[in-house]
Amino acid sequence: MSDQSLRVLITGAAGQIAYSLVPIVARGDVFGREQPVTIVLLDIPPMAEVLNGVVMEIVDCAFPLVTDIVATTNEAEAFTDIDYAFLVGSMPRKQGMERKDLLAANVKIFKSQGKALADHAKPNCRVLVVGNPANTNALICSKFAAPKIPPQNITAMTRLDQNRAIAQVALKAQCPAREVKNVIIWGNHSSTQFPDISNATCCGKKLPFTGHDETFISTIQKRGAAVIAARKLSSAMSAAKAAADHMHDWHHGTSDMVSMGVYSDGTHYGAPKDVVFSFPVTICPKTKEYKIVDGLSLDDFAKEKLVVTGKELEEERSEALAATELSS
Template sequence: MASPLRVLVTGAAGQIGYSLVLQIAKGDVFGKETPIVLVLLDIPPMAAVLEGVQFELTDCALANLTGVEAVTNEKDAFTNIDYAFLVGAMPRKEGMERKDLLAANVRIFKSQGAALAEFAKPTTKVIVVGNPANTNAFICAKYAAGKIPARNFSAMTRLDHNRASAQVAIKSGVTVGNVKNVIIWGNHSSTQFPDVSHAKVNKNGSEVDAVSAVGDSAWLQSGFISVRGVTVQKRGAVIIERRKLSSAMSAAKAACDHIHDWYKGTPAGSFVSMAVPSDGSYGIPEGLIFSFPVTISNGEWKIVQGLELNDFAKEKIAVTTKELLEERDEALAACGESKQ
């Protein structure tokens, strides 16, 4: 048997963590043939709950799960890991503003970035799930710099990608497996831009553009993006309103999809949405953690180039870019750093 992958999940005693760890353990991410050691991190007051999760994973009797470690300190959590799902963060609650989340979470992700630099492998790959995910990933990468390259840090916009794909499928009268190449541009927030202008739908045995398959351009520029959040932009807020809890199940699935594709690669002719450090593509400031369409091969992502953007798209992308720049500067200030 090959050496097991050490996979860290922070906030593992929480809602998303509880939904996430079984999916990783049973092979949904790295494959059923890949041995895994799961490292579960949470804060000391959650130690007993964390131990309960550890016991449950053991009781699942999964052949490829070679170990489960429940820890409450960063040194034990981050030492020699291969992948990190950074889920643990101050939770978003009904009525909470993103700026409140940002201020509360900067300290957490600054500390975890430093821990990655000190204890993790230089090849470690990181997905940040805790909100505000893009900016938390930016801070984490900054404080891991010198050990782990910035391109090994990403933030999850796959949940938004999945939401958008599902809505296109419903409107087109197909199952979601027949939809590809939806794009989420920008921030994992209500300013994100869900874009279907390059998406394809397999309908009645033929691949057609999503705009034609949907057959409702007005909806694609309004209701699809946001009607009280029922579709994409503010969907998370509506789920909190309905459940009084965040969208843990779908977030965990999306995090698994994100890392699965980073590990296994994307199919030929398909791309997915992933928030990664900008290289200046599409005019986005370099270094900003921004959601782009990407293809992935041999564990390396590449931003899809040359997509045409109309004036509507450019306007939406400008709005989400402005928000991310403001968040970045707020976060840097909270860390005692000067604005870039």
């Protein structure tokens, strides 16, 4: 067992996603069964009592790998010396709220957390933004975490969309989900995302591809809304699993193509510059650095979908940056 404990921050820690995520992290499914962790939980002051209840449950689980638990409503305390962060907490969209209102509310949160990263976190910490709108929240966070934290170290979660797409492919092909590879999510974690199975394989063999299935694409794009309609709550369990998958692969590395929302420098697949865009990546086990997979073929249908989702991200960026300037 490692002598050094990883300091892992989970924000929005009194919420449903965190409630599902904490035990996955605590039992070693993310960073390894021999890696001790210090669990740091952050939420807003009105949730302090609930947060204390979460701590009680973690204690009662007696996780062998958990060396310490820190629960706080203070950002400076939460972000101090962290190695990894799951930024789950965000302002949810409420009835009657326009997208620009949602972006303006989240700008304040992720501007503050970006500054906290710059002021208190380790310079090589790795950050996953789960709270929606995840891509643009990650972008805003990265701008205020810089230059201490490089933008490459702040990513957004599109693994939930990838997992959903893999599951649908597995159901249709009647094969285990673990055998489905190279399913790609392009662009924004929103209804403009492009789930792409043109490179997908099953049991090591390329799936037959005769063209993009628009019913399949729509199913993945709207899956979150369908879960809310059925469950009357958001998809917390699957979101937590996806966050764990994302961070597991980032920590351990993977030669499989996986989807991550990462900073775009404008040189890959025509994606806009200075947005957080979901690409297929592989991750080096030694350096823990991801690399965008280049050279994949995109047909005209796919290129058009990437343009649409890229434009949405540019619009979100403009609205969020305007809100940032107003709230400076």
